[in-house]
Amino acid sequence: MLPSRTGSVKIKVVMVMADAFPGNKYDITVKELFADSEEELVGFFASLSAEVVRHLNIEFPRVEIKRSDLILECRTEFGPAAVHLEFQSTNDSDIPFRMLRYATELQQKYRLPVYQILIYFGEREMTMADGLEYSFGPQNHLDYRYRAVDLGSIALEEIKNSGNTCLYALLPLTDRKKRKQKKEEFLRECVETIVHAPLNIEEKRQSLLRAEIFAGLVFDKPVIEQIFREVEKMLNIEESAGYRRIFEKGMEKGMEKGRQETLRESVLKLLHKKFKKIPRPYVDKIKSLDEYALGLILENIFEINTLSDLEEYL
Template sequence: MTGDMPKDKYDTTMKELFTDSEEDLIRFFCQIEMQVIRQLNIEFPLVEKKRSDLILECRTEKGPAAVHMEFQSTNDSDIPFRMLRYATDLKQKYNLPVYQVLIYFGDREINMADGLSFHFNAQNYLDYRFRAVDLGGITVEEIKKTGNYTLYALLPLTDRKKRKQKGESFLKECAEEIARTPLSFEEKQKALLRAEIFAGLLYEEQVIEMIFREVENMLDLEQSAGYRRIFNKGIEKGIEKGMEKGRRETLRENVLRLLYRKFKKLPAPYVEKIRTLDEYALGMILDNIFEINSLSELEEYL
């Protein structure tokens, strides 16, 4: 397994790869029935990390709420302070009850507090809590019992105990579980893509290539293997550059790189239009890159 790979980039990748499956994540990680109304895009000027991972306005059995899901690949002792500042800023901005869940998917066991508290006297005290989930503490069987195949992409990050015992064979079992699902070709392809990217957090690149190539052969996915590798490398390189260039420029570079590789040549008017798109529109193109098969279909996103 790998230990030197930069891990903070996967915090953002988790959000990018599940932008079309928010309700699936909520049902599993929040353990409460919710219906997503809209995504809330908000920046927090008072916190170190100015953009939280995923904020959704939801309708719940207890009324409307702002659901904040934070993805974390490393243990960080400052998390409770950051989560509290997110909560207060959300409450101030939207005046909604705030439901927060921290989803940790690091190699080591979670070692972060799930709240803050102090008690000075009857008028001065704090008792703040949020839900914290250690993905590595969830077993493969628990994921399978949900019957939600969208979550299968997370399998390489689950079952820490079994993963450490079985090593590479565990990753192979995860990929094969995805291959055995009754999903369509396209959905299996998407799940394998996500699983391979997440596996990069824990396994060496050559191991990942060997295992997922074998599964691709099983499913006759050779035709799409090139796009898969481009997508993987594009996200990894893009997120690294994003630390210096900013989120929107990173997304723009990823989109243009993938489109150039897919269509070989991209007319100048399309390039100019893409350079003017906002973050949401760029993300939509990235999410649907496999479904965009002609320039006319690309125009629908411009």
């Protein structure tokens, strides 16, 4: 369960958003799914009443993929702060190190205290730590903590009763035990909650579309098809502006993937010529790189003379 939401403070925020679900089969970002309801998303998970002012960018080292999901510069009654929401679909034992890295880089760049929330929405229970600590000698200590939320441990009713209908799309990811036991019945309850919500037709269409995308992370395709098809036909969901926006985004992603595949083939071809034989683990890693990282390898191909040099880009 989430901690009590009493004592929330009014803030203004400046936001950064990047891909929230790197590597998942939908290739859809939180920015696209919640483009019109970021404030509700922040309010529920961070217990902060927020006003979005504008989007910003944050710089990372050139060979590192930008993985942070939602970064906010906030003004609160306690003073300014940076709020960072990180979305995770799988358990990652290295997440505390990544969160600490973000915290220190944010504080270094903005000179603000950093408030972080890890939001996990995977199929299995969350096993990730919520911080790091050690003590070595009399003067070397680390005691670092962030808030970790397992969406699957939150009851469906908690989101239903929150009053944030914009978050109903997340319902299929809640109540892990209940959704595993009841499956079709649980997903049908999620869909019916959206259908009967105090929303107009366009809002229901968008919420159902988002819910279907999230459902794909934890439900089998036949179950999703069975539950969603009838209601989508009834609401004519394909006429939704949100559907068209995400469909168009998917087309753009498809074009990007085409460029990425061409880059990947060029990188592998050049490296094979240079090294004659590349160990399989290196090939697998190169195949997982994004367009930016592949471009860096091509740009610096003449400086990459050993496999150790190559490792700096992987």
